[in-house]
Amino acid sequence: MATLPQLYEPLGVHLKRVETIFEQALLSDMPCVEDLCSHLRHLRGKMLRPVLVLAAGQACGELTKEHHTLAAVVEMVHMATLVHDDVLDEADVRRKTITVNRMSGNETAVMLGDFLISRSFLLCSSISCPKASQVVARAAATVCEGELLQLHNRGNWALTEQTYQTIIERKTAALTAAACELGAMYAGAAQPVVAGLHEYGRHIGIAFQIVDDILDIVGRQEQTGKTPGSDARQEKLTLPLIHFLAQSTNGDRQRLPALHPDGQDRAGLQKILEQSGSLDYARRTAHDCVARAIRCLACLPDNPARRHLRSMAEFIVDRQF
Amino acid sequence: MATLPQLYEPLGVHLKRVETIFEQALLSDMPCVEDLCSHLRHLRGKMLRPVLVLAAGQACGELTKEHHTLAAVVEMVHMATLVHDDVLDEADVRRKTITVNRMSGNETAVMLGDFLISRSFLLCSSISCPKASQVVARAAATVCEGELLQLHNRGNWALTEQTYQTIIERKTAALTAAACELGAMYAGAAQPVVAGLHEYGRHIGIAFQIVDDILDIVGRQEQTGKTPGSDARQEKLTLPLIHFLAQSTNGDRQRLPALHPDGQDRAGLQKILEQSGSLDYARRTAHDCVARAIRCLACLPDNPARRHLRSMAEFIVDRQF
Numbered sequence: 001m002a003t004l005p006q007l008y009e010p011l012g013v014h015l016k017r018v019e020t021i022f023e024q025a026l027l028s029d030m031p032c033v034e035d036l037c038s039h040l041r042h043l044r045g046k047m048l049r050p051v052l053v054l055a056a057g058q059a060c061g062e063l064t065k066e067h068h069t070l071a072a073v074v075e076m077v078h079m080a081t082l083v084h085d086d087v088l089d090e091a092d093v094r095r096k097t098i099t100v101n102r103m104s105g106n107e108t109a110v111m112l113g114d115f116l117i118s119r120s121f122l123l124c125s126s127i128s129c130p131k132a133s134q135v136v137a138r139a140a141a142t143v144c145e146g147e148l149l150q151l152h153n154r155g156n157w158a159l160t161e162q163t164y165q166t167i168i169e170r171k172t173a174a175l176t177a178a179a180c181e182l183g184a185m186y187a188g189a190a191q192p193v194v195a196g197l198h199e200y201g202r203h204i205g206i207a208f209q210i211v212d213d214i215l216d217i218v219g220r221q222e223q224t225g226k227t228p229g230s231d232a233r234q235e236k237l238t239l240p241l242i243h244f245l246a247q248s249t250n251g252d253r254q255r256l257p258a259l260h261p262d263g264q265d266r267a268g269l270q271k272i273l274e275q276s277g278s279l280d281y282a283r284r285t286a287h288d289c290v291a292r293a294i295r296c297l298a299c300l301p302d303n304p305a306r307r308h309l310r311s312m313a314e315f316i317v318d319r320q321f
Numbered sequence: 322m323a324t325l326p327q328l329y330e331p332l333g334v335h336l337k338r339v340e341t342i343f344e345q346a347l348l349s350d351m352p353c354v355e356d357l358c359s360h361l362r363h364l365r366g367k368m369l370r371p372v373l374v375l376a377a378g379q380a381c382g383e384l385t386k387e388h389h390t391l392a393a394v395v396e397m398v399h400m401a402t403l404v405h406d407d408v409l410d411e412a413d414v415r416r417k418t419i420t421v422n423r424m425s426g427n428e429t430a431v432m433l434g435d436f437l438i439s440r441s442f443l444l445c446s447s448i449s450c451p452k453a454s455q456v457v458a459r460a461a462a463t464v465c466e467g468e469l470l471q472l473h474n475r476g477n478w479a480l481t482e483q484t485y486q487t488i489i490e491r492k493t494a495a496l497t498a499a500a501c502e503l504g505a506m507y508a509g510a511a512q513p514v515v516a517g518l519h520e521y522g523r524h525i526g527i528a529f530q531i532v533d534d535i536l537d538i539v540g541r542q543e544q545t546g547k548t549p550g551s552d553a554r555q556e557k558l559t560l561p562l563i564h565f566l567a568q569s570t571n572g573d574r575q576r577l578p579a580l581h582p583d584g585q586d587r588a589g590l591q592k593i594l595e596q597s598g599s600l601d602y603a604r605r606t607a608h609d610c611v612a613r614a615i616r617c618l619a620c621l622p623d624n625p626a627r628r629h630l631r632s633m634a635e636f637i638v639d640r641q642f
Contacts, residue, residue: 032473088428107409115465121442125454133446144436151429152353
């Protein structure tokens with residue numbers, strides 16, 4: 001498997017431009033807003049979505065300044081959802097850094113997320129073709145629908161795999177799909193290729209979220225940089241648990257540790273889900289999604305950028321963080 | 322003073338169209354999202370911002386379908402800020418209706434606000450000229466900056482009138498200014514007229530917020546439809562208190578009732594601020610803003626629509642709700 005630096009290496013100069021645009025888009029004449037935006041720098045993560053815009057663009061043609069702008073836009077939208085997610089999850093730590101809600105309170109985190117999303121739309125509207133704004137705004141609204149469906153199903157022990165699928169398709173895959181679609185679109189790709197890249201992005205988004213949910217059960221904070229066990233604490237059922245519950249007897253269910261696991265209970269939960277094959281089921285599902293994503297790349301000519309997208313998909317499912 | 326129905330009467334058919342667009346823009350294939358959006362209907366308010374788009378448009382020329390769309394857009398942005406404001410203010414009641422945060426929790430209110438803002442940008446991007454999206458997104462980001470500055474100054478007993486002015490210019494006046502600007506712009510007004518209408522909107526926005534802050538001290542829930550006293554509870558200093566503190570001695574300050582007033586303390590606070598002339602000072606300031614707003618209308622020919630804008634300004638400062 002390629003490492004993250006290897007994956008990002010061919011995009012280096014472009015990612016630098018994206019970062020500059022991102023930083024400029026968050027400038028404010030208000031010191032208190034500037035301070036908050038500086039803190040966001042430490043919360044910046046894998047830059048997966050900008051990389052998808054750029055890699056999809058390279059696979060379909062030449063990268064333009066619109067790609068840099070749109071890569072910054074999708075990262076800003078993502079960042080806004082992270083800041084609000086941390087409020088929802090009552091998270092204290094992300095990427096080994098104190099969260100905005102923990103540092104400055106929920107109210108400030110809510111407003112900072114709103115600021116990010118508004119500035120992302122402002123940046124997006126600097127592109128004269130309104131199609132970009134439509135794709136981004138539609139994806140952002142879909143992300144919210146996914147989050148609302150997830151909140152609606154908090155503590156629902158009868159959550160089906162199908163509803164889980166709908167939740168993660170919307171809350172995560174909508175934005176990765178939009179990133180790939182925009183990358184292809186602004187490289188002048190034909191409609192079937194744009195659609196193919198959208199599908200690629202959707203499948204890797206689903207895989208990404210399943211892996212995230214697995215890591216919440218088995219990952220270590222040193223690696224993931226996040227407080228683990230937050231799904232269980234929030235009564236948020238994810239694929240391993242859904243699989244376990246669907247095929248378990250009442251007796252099995254009673255073996256489940258309490259829903260709000262501290263370190264000890266989390267280890268117990270992990271053991272049960274490992275023994276029942278539920279974690280493996282989730283891993284297989286993620287691998288299947290990645291295989292589907294890779295098949296979508298058949299719409300592209302075989303070139304280094306296409307192989308890059310393939311490596312990205314493989315990285316997403318094999319990552320430990 | 323004109324009543325609200327009198328003010329809205331000339332816009333009746335247009336407001337109906339705005340409402341239809343607003344409703345359609347919030348449709349979702351998810352029942353849980355639909356339910357939340359239905360609840361928003363009861364929280365809908367005075368429709369001040371859509372009325373400003375339409376009235377500014379009429380004062381400058383013919384109303385177009387873009388006016389209806391933009392009127393719905395600014396109301397959606399405003400609605401999003403209300404839903405998030407209620408989370409920030411821990412408000413239970415708005416417009417005599419239970420708030421989203423109270424009904425479905427803070428998390429759902431945060432996400433519903435995000436959904437509203439994303440859908441507002443989606444609707445705005447249906448207008449082919451990107452200028453509209455730029456004006457709306459810039460205003461939305463400015464609103465957030467104002468809210469962040471306000472949060473930053475929570476409990477700051479040394480808050481100056483100047484900083485208060487900056488807060489309300491951003492959190493409230495930015496959107497009313499944008500509403501009027503868009504109305505003028507899409508009626509084909511010349512640049513000085515667009516700028517004049519922007520200024521009109523800014524001044525009435527400031528006046529509107531000062532009156533809101535006065536009503537939080539002197540208003541009755543039966544009239545305002547909101548839980549009064551929330552500014553004091555949130556340690557949010559507003560103009561009457563800032564004026565009182567700036568001209569008071571230590572002895573005066575000790576007469577102030579506790580910062581978290583229940584009904585009794587609120588009456589005490591009101592009495593002190595009335596006796597000290599601080600409420601009158603705030604009222605005069607609001608009236609001055611309205612006078613400035615009306616002077617901005619000199620850029621328009623004298624027509625019924627201009628008189629309508631004048632009546633709107635007078636209503637804003639004289640309202641009891």
